[in-house]
Amino acid sequence: MxxxxxxxxxxxxxxxxxxxxxxxxxxxxxxxxxxxxxxxxxxxxxxxxxxxxxxxxxxxxxxxxxxxxxxxYLGDPQSQAEAIAGAASAREAAAMVLANAVRTFTGEDTPKGCLIGTGLATGSPAAADVRAEGAATRAALEALLTSRIERDKTGGLLPVDTDAGTLAALVSCTVQGFSTLARDGAPAARLQAIADFVLRGWPEIEGEGVDAEAVRRAGDS
Amino acid sequence: MxxxxxxxxxxxxxxxxxxxxxxxxxxxxxxxxxxxxxxxxxxxxxxxxxxxxxxxxxxxxxxxxxxxxxxxYLGDPQSQAEAIAGAASAREAAAMVLANAVRTFTGEDTPKGCLIGTGLATGSPAAADVRAEGAATRAALEALLTSRIERDKTGGLLPVDTDAGTLAALVSCTVQGFSTLARDGAPAARLQAIADFVLRGWPEIEGEGVDAEAVRRAGDS
DNA sequence: GACATTTACGAGCGATCATTATGAAAAACA
DNA sequence: TGTTTTTCATAATGATCGCTCGTAAATGTC
CATH class of the missing domain: 1.10.10.60 (Homeodomain-like)
Known part of the structure; x- marks a missing residue:
């Protein structure tokens, strides 16, 4: 033993x-x-x-x-879940997730990109179980975002016809894209500009404008 | 010999x-x-x-x-350059690139995801030169998109204050994100929904509406 | 100081890695 | 048929892979 x-x-x-x-x-x-x-x-x-x-x-x-x-690398999984659930809106939660990815993927003292996204992107069949663990963390993030978006829909913060799955997948997709871009040398500012662009297209209830800059600041926490 | x-x-x-x-x-x-x-x-x-x-x-x-x-895998590089340059707009070019990625990454007879994005995502220092080749193809795509966007700016199809680099990076980011999502099993429809979402946020000259659906159809070529 | 327990370290395990030497087999040309 | 040229399959190269054994060294307890 x-x-x-x-x-x-x-x-x-x-x-x-x-x-x-x-x-x-x-x-x-x-x-x-x-x-x-x-x-x-x-x-x-x-x-x-x-x-x-x-x-x-x-x-x-x-x-x-x-x-x-x-x-x-992932840190406390519960704290991420609480942060997403506790955000003022799904949009703020998404902003937080994206800003966090930017910070993690472009850190000075760590390699660029995502440990899981790129380090576990592919490989031999012998390591399929380890890759499945990586895919599970992505699925967990998407699930958290999806339920947060659904909550916004019922809470009147998002149009009821919002496709929660697509919106959550969009965030996950952007995070994974960040990983490759960061590894290619993209600076944090460029990734954040992409994040802002994505968030700018976030669905809104008609007539309610959103201050995208405030949302971004909230993500820096 | x-x-x-x-x-x-x-x-x-x-x-x-x-x-x-x-x-x-x-x-x-x-x-x-x-x-x-x-x-x-x-x-x-x-x-x-x-x-x-x-x-x-x-x-x-x-x-x-x-x-x-x-x-x-990449096919004729000149044809891609011509397709992007020859598209009716940068937005149509982006739609084409995204739709092409969706098709390539979710094909029935091929593995899921991107050969270059995931198969060359990371590795030992001994293979750094091969990874550089992969990064170069991504850089080439971004460069093509950037110049196409710049052309739209001078041609009056895009606001002059559009950040071409960010917009091109957004497309590249989405493509790379598609690779991971596809490998995780996301169906083509979900990826296309993400692409549509990204394209819906494409900058416009004030007052000029754009038929997003027509742009998507154009991408199917 | 003897003892039990745990770690450190050199050496080595079989398997596989990318790559190649070898020589027989096969096709084209004379 | 003989010669040339190329490909074929077998087998082996040294290096590295993930992993472990055996023994010496360092601790706490007696």
Whole structure:
């Protein structure tokens, strides 16, 4: 029985010589830059500064390490759900999601683009289950947005004939597009300009103008 | 000196036992489904039905084979340039590009998504040059769209304060987003609905209404 | 200091990677 | 038929893949 992820048990043996969290963060960035299957254990070992056996004893195998890196990348899933549900409108929620993607994909200290979108875009059939995890996070985001949009429809903030699925897919589509554009070197300002453009076309109840700039500011939170 | 890609020289020796074009098409689909680096020569050999040495003698190495598959995937680059330049408006050009992406990414007989966008999304530093080729095709599309938009601005079809770069990036962003959504299983109708939504927000000269449906039909060519 | 426990590290596991040397087989030309 | 030319299939190249074994080192407890 190895002591891998959880387990707060006392360990009277030799202490670990590296910071597990820091090593995980380095692994995340390495996967982020190179992709899941195209990052080798020896790549990770070199970047993390620890030998291969130490990786296995601390994180399990390559798949488990990636999944843990993915969870670190995604942060608390509940906070995202609450942010979307708690936004003043679906449009504000979308603005938040897009602004967050811009920030994440163009960070200075991290690789460009989306760890999941690009690092898990494709690969061999052997890694199909890991890719399915990535697709599940996208589906979860779309589901959250869809229900938030439906709530706006019943709440009178959106026309009742709004196609919630399409609108949610539009946001997801834009986020995924950001990933490729960011990886190609697009600056944050350009991505944000695209986000503003998309939000400008957000459906409205007739007669109610919306201050797009205010919505954008709200997304910076 | 092997007889690889071009070279129409007479070959008095034993004729090839397989259809080079059909083999290339199979290689394209294999790369399309599995990605560049994550597709092995043995994967290709199995799919193409020919042994590894035959691949090398007919196509060169793996990189050359992928690049040739990429050219087959992209089709004639001049025809795309002419289609964008020859469209009645930048908006129609964008509609065409988007509709074409929808068709290509959701085809029945081909893998879902974009060969270049997903198959070349990420990878090891050793394949950076191949990824650069993929990024170059995206940059070329954006450049074509940007100049088409600029032409519409001077031609009075678009407001003079239109940000051509952002608008072109929006189209490219949407196309790249389509790739991920299609790979996740989104049907063509959903992608087309997103495209329609994006096109509905296309800038207009004040007072000139645009029939979005007619623009969409034009994209079906 | 002996003991139990845990980690660190070098070495090595079989499998697969992209690629090629080899030589027999087959077709075209003489 | 003989020669030339090219392709064919088999097999092997060294390198790297993900992963693990064995042993030394470092801790807490006795």
């Amino acid at each position: 190895k002591n891998t992820t959880s387990a707060k048990k006392r360990s009277p043996g030799r202490p670990r010589s590296f910071d597990r969290q820091a090593a995980l963060e380095t692994a995340m960035k390495t996967f982020w830059a190179q992709g899941y299957e195209t990052t080798s254990i020896s790549d990770l070992s070199r970047a993390m500064g620890i030998n291969a056996p130490a990786i296995y004893s601390a994180f399990g195998d390559k798949k488990q390490l990636f999944l843990e890196a993915m969870r670190l | 092997k007889n690889t890609t071009s070279a129409k020289k007479r070959s008095p020796g034993r004729p090839r036992s397989f259809d080079r074009q059909a083999a290339l098409e199979t290689a394209m689909k294999t790369f399309w489904a599995q990605g560049y680096e994550t597709t092995s020569i043995s994967d290709l050999s199995r799919a193409m039905g020919i042994n590894a040495p035959a691949i090398y003698s007919a196509f060169g190495d793996k990189k050359q084979l992928f690049l040739e598959a990429m050219r087959l």
